[in-house]
Amino acid sequence: MGKEKVTEIFGSMVFNEEVMKQRLSTTCYRAWKKCVDEGTPLSLETAHEMAAEMKNWAMDHGATHFTHWFQPMTGVTAEKHDSFISPESPSQVLMGFSGKELVRGEPDASSFPSGGLRATFEARGYTAWDPTSFAFIKDGSLCIPTIFCSYSGQALDKKTPLLRSQEELSRQAVRVLRLFGDKDVKKVISQVGPEQEYFLIDKDVYNKREDLILTGRTLFGAKPPKGQELEDHYFGTIKPRVAAYMKELDEELWRLGILAKTKHNEVAPAQHELAPIFNDANTACDHNQLTMEIMKKVAGRHNMVCLLHEKPFAGVNGSGKHDNWSLSTDAGANLFKPGSTPSQNARFLLFLAAFIKGVDEYQDLLRCSVANPGNDHRLGAQEAPPAIISIFLGDELTAIVDSIIHGTSYVEQNMKSLSIGVDALPAIPQDTTDRNRTSPLAFTGNKFEFRMLGSSQSISGPNTALNTIMAEELSQFADALEGAEDFNAALHELVKKTLTSHQRIIFNGNGYEESWVEEARKRGLSNLTCTADALQTYLQPKHVELFSKHRVFTKEELVARNEIHLENYCQVIGIEARTMVDMVKRNIFPAVCRFSGATASGVAAKKAVLADLDCGDEENLLRKLSGLSAEMMRQTAALEEALAAPKGKDAYEAALYYRYNVFDIMCRLRSAVDELETITAREDWPYPSYTELLFSVK
Ligand code: ADP
Numbered sequence: 135m136g137k138e139k140v141t142e143i144f145g146s147m148v149f150n151e152e153v154m155k156q157r158l159s160t161t162c163y164r165a166w167k168k169c170v171d172e173g174t175p176l177s178l179e180t181a182h183e184m185a186a187e188m189k190n191w192a193m194d195h196g197a198t199h200f201t202h203w204f205q206p207m208t209g210v211t212a213e214k215h216d217s218f219i220s221p222e223s224p225s226q227v228l229m230g231f232s233g234k235e236l237v238r239g240e241p242d243a244s245s246f247p248s249g250g251l252r253a254t255f256e257a258r259g260y261t262a263w264d265p266t267s268f269a270f271i272k273d274g275s276l277c278i279p280t281i282f283c284s285y286s287g288q289a290l291d292k293k294t295p296l297l298r299s300q301e302e303l304s305r306q307a308v309r310v311l312r313l314f315g316d317k318d319v320k321k322v323i324s325q326v327g328p329e330q331e332y333f334l335i336d337k338d339v340y341n342k343r344e345d346l347i348l349t350g351r352t353l354f355g356a357k358p359p360k361g362q363e364l365e366d367h368y369f370g371t372i373k374p375r376v377a378a379y380m381k382e383l384d385e386e387l388w389r390l391g392i393l394a395k396t397k398h399n400e401v402a403p404a405q406h407e408l409a410p411i412f413n414d415a416n417t418a419c420d421h422n423q424l425t426m427e428i429m430k431k432v433a434g435r436h437n438m439v440c441l442l443h444e445k446p447f448a449g450v451n452g453s454g455k456h457d458n459w460s461l462s463t464d465a466g467a468n469l470f471k472p473g474s475t476p477s478q479n480a481r482f483l484l485f486l487a488a489f490i491k492g493v494d495e496y497q498d499l500l501r502c503s504v505a506n507p508g509n510d511h512r513l514g515a516q517e518a519p520p521a522i523i524s525i526f527l528g529d530e531l532t533a534i535v536d537s538i539i540h541g542t543s544y545v546e547q548n549m550k551s552l553s554i555g556v557d558a559l560p561a562i563p564q565d566t567t568d569r570n571r572t573s574p575l576a577f578t579g580n581k582f583e584f585r586m587l588g589s590s591q592s593i594s595g596p597n598t599a600l601n602t603i604m605a606e607e608l609s610q611f612a613d614a615l616e617g618a619e620d621f622n623a624a625l626h627e628l629v630k631k632t633l634t635s636h637q638r639i640i641f642n643g644n645g646y647e648e649s650w651v652e653e654a655r656k657r658g659l660s661n662l663t664c665t666a667d668a669l670q671t672y673l674q675p676k677h678v679e680l681f682s683k684h685r686v687f688t689k690e691e692l693v694a695r696n697e698i699h700l701e702n703y704c705q706v707i708g709i710e711a712r713t714m715v716d717m718v719k720r721n722i723f724p725a726v727c728r729f730s731g732a733t734a735s736g737v738a739a740k741k742a743v744l745a746d747l748d749c750g751d752e753e754n755l756l757r758k759l760s761g762l763s764a765e766m767m768r769q770t771a772a773l774e775e776a777l778a779a780p781k782g783k784d785a786y787e788a789a790l791y792y793r794y795n796v797f798d799i800m801c802r803l804r805s806a807v808d809e810l811e812t813i814t815a816r817e818d819w820p821y822p823s824y825t826e827l828l829f830s831v832k
C-alpha cells in the first residue's frame with residue numbers, strides 16, 4: 135500500500151454514492167436514489183448517463199473491460215468480460231458503454247445449473263443490473279452486480295431471491311411498525327455481518343495432494359501427533375507470512391469498499407477468521423462472495439492456498455461462517471434491541487416472538503439452507519452447532535420470556551407481573567458474558583447469530599430463508615393486530631400465546647451433549663443429520679406455500695433449486711469417491727507394496743545370513759500391512775462397484791444412495807488407509823502428512 139492512507143484507499147475501486155454525487159448530473163443522481171429508496175424504475179436516458187459516467191470513471195482507474203457480475207447456482211460468482219471498444223472506422227476504435235449494456239446482458243448460460251428451468255433450446259439467460267449494489271473495478275474490469283434469470287424471468291441465481299425476500303420482509307415489518315404508531319418508517323432492512331473462517335496452507339505442499347486439488351479436502355490423512363489440543367493457536371500471535379497475507383487481503387478488500395474489520399487465528403492450526411462490519415444483506419452477500427474470491431487470489435501471491443472447504447482435515451475443527459443477522463429501520467433503529475421505554479420493549483418482544491415462532495415452524499427449511507456435503511462433516515460433530523435447530527436466548531431474556539408465559543413477576547421485589555406495552559423491561563445486558571458457542575441460533579444482545587453456515591457457501595440462501603420466515607410471521611401478526619380494539623391487550627395476548635406455543639425451540643444448554651439429542655427428540659424437534667436427509671424435506675407443501683405467498687420463489691423455481699442441490703450433493707460425493715479410488719490404486723497401494731516388498735526382502739536377506747535371527751517385528755509389520763492393504767483393496771473394489779451400480783429412480787433416492795452406500799464405504803476405506811499411513815515409512819508414503827499440511831506456513 136506504500137504511503138497511501140486507509141481512508142484514501144477505502145472504496146477507491148467502487149462506483150459508490152460519493153462518486154455518483156460527484157460525477158452524475160443532479161437529475162441522474164436523484165433518479166438513481168429514488169430508484170434505490172422507492173423502487174421507481176430508471177429511464178433508459180438515466181441508464182445511458184449512468185453507463186457513460188461509469189465507463190469514464192472506470193477508464194480513469196485503468197479499466198478496459200466491463201462485465202455483468204452475477205451469482206449463479208454454482209455458489210460462486212460468474213463474469214463474462216467485454217471490452218469497451220467498438221469500431222469507429224477500420225483503423226479506429228471508440229471506448230463505449232451504453233445504458234442498454236449496463237441494464238441488461240444476455241450471457242449464453244447453458245452451462246450454469248438451472249435444475250431444468252431452462253430448456254436447451256432456450257439456452258439464453260438474462261442478467262439485469264441491480265442498482266442497489268455498487269459497481270466496482272476488479273482486475274481491470276468494471277463489474278456490474280446483476281441478477282441472473284431465465285428467458286421467462288425465473289431466478290437462476292442467488293441474488294434474485296435475496297432481493298425479493300428483503301422487499302417482502304420490509305413490507306410486512308413496516309405494517310407492524312405502523313401499528314406501533316411509527317408513521318415515518320419507509321423500509322426495514324435485514325443487516326448481516328458474516329464472520330468467515332478459512333485455512334491457509336503452503337502451496338507446494340498443497341500441490342502434492344490430489345484430494346485437496348480435486349475436492350478441496352483431504353480424503354485421507356492420519357491424525358498428526360499434535361493437533362489443536364493445546365489450543366495454542368486460537369487468538370495466538372499471527373505468523374509473519376500469515377500477517378503479510380492478512381495485511382494485503384485487508385487492503386484489497388478495503389479498496390472494494392468491504393469493511394474488513396477483525397482478523398485472528400482460529401482454533402485449528404492454520405485456521406483463521408475474518409469478520410467485516412455488518413451491512414445490508416444484499417451488500418453483505420456481494421461482499422462475502424468477493425471476500426472469498428480475493429482470499430484465494432491473495433493467497434496465491436504468497437505461495438499459499440486458502441481453503442474454504444468446511445472440513446479440509448478430519449479430526450481438526452472445520453470452518454463455518456457465523457451469519458449475524460438483525461433488522462433495522464431506514465432510520466437506523468435496531469428492531470432486535472431491547473429498548474428503554476415500554477413501547478420499544480413491546481416492539482422488541484413482538485419481533486422476538488415472531489422470530490421464535492418462525493424458527494420453530496421452519497426448522498427444516500433453516501436446516502436445508504445450510505445443507506451441503508462439506509457442511510455435513512461439521513454439523514453435530516462436536517465443533518459446530520448440532521444439526522438440531524434451536525435458539526439460545528441467555529438467562530436474562532429467558533427469564534423474561536418465562537415470566538410472560540406464566541404471568542409471574544420477573545422483578546421479584548416489585549411482585550408485579552409484566553404487561554407488554556405497559557411496563558418497562560429490566561435492562562437486558564447487551565453483551566451477555568455467558569457466550570454459548572454451541573447454539574445454532576444465538577441471541578447476542580441485539581442480533582441473532584446463525585452459526586450453522588458452511589464456510590464455502592453463499593450467505594444468500596440462509597438470509598433469504600430468515601427474511602422470508604420473518605416476513606411470514608410478521609404478516610400473521612399484522613393481520614391479527616390490525617383489527618384489534620385494544621392494541622396493548624391484543625399484543626400482550628399474542629406475544630404470550632406465541633411464546634407459550636413455541637418455547638420448545640428455546641434451549642440454553644450445551645448443544646454438543648449427547649443428552650440434547652434425546653431431549654430434542656422428546657420436544658419433537660427435527661434432527662436432520664445430513665444433506666441427503668435434509669433435502670427430502672425441502673419441497674414440503676409448507677415451504678412451497680411460504681415462498682410462493684411471499685413471491686420469493688415460485689413452486690417451479692423451488693423444484694429446480696432442489697434438483698440442483700440434490701444433483702450437486704451426488705456429484706460432490708461421486709468426485710470424492712473416484713478421487714479416493716484413483717489415489718489408492720495409483721499411489722497408495724503401490725507405495726504399500728514397495729514398502730512391504732522392501733521389508734520382506736530385508737527379512738529374507740537377514741535370514742540368508744543367519745537363519746535363526748529373530749525377525750518378529752518385521753514379520754508382525756508385514757502381517758499388519760498385508761491385512762490392512764487387503765481391507766483397503768476390498769473397500770476400493772466395493773467403492774468402484776457402488777459407483778457403477780444404479781443409484782435409484784430419482785434424485786432423492788440417488789442422494790440417499792450416495793450418503794448411505796457410497797459415503798459409508800468411503801469412511802471404511804479411509805479408516806484402513808489412515809492406519810496404513812501410521813505404519814508405512816514416511817519416505818514411502820506418497821502424500822504429505824497432516825503435520826506437513828497444518829504446520830507448513832511459518
Ligand atoms: P463476536 O460475535 O465475536 O462477539 P461482534 O459481535 O463484534 O463479534 O460481531 C460479529 C459480527 O456481527 C460482525 O460482522 C459485526 O459487524 C456483526 N454485527 C454486529 N452488530 C450487528 C447487527 N446489529 N446486525 C448484524 N450484524 C451485526
Ligand code: MG
Nearest residue numbers: 329456458583
Ligand atoms: Mg461471533
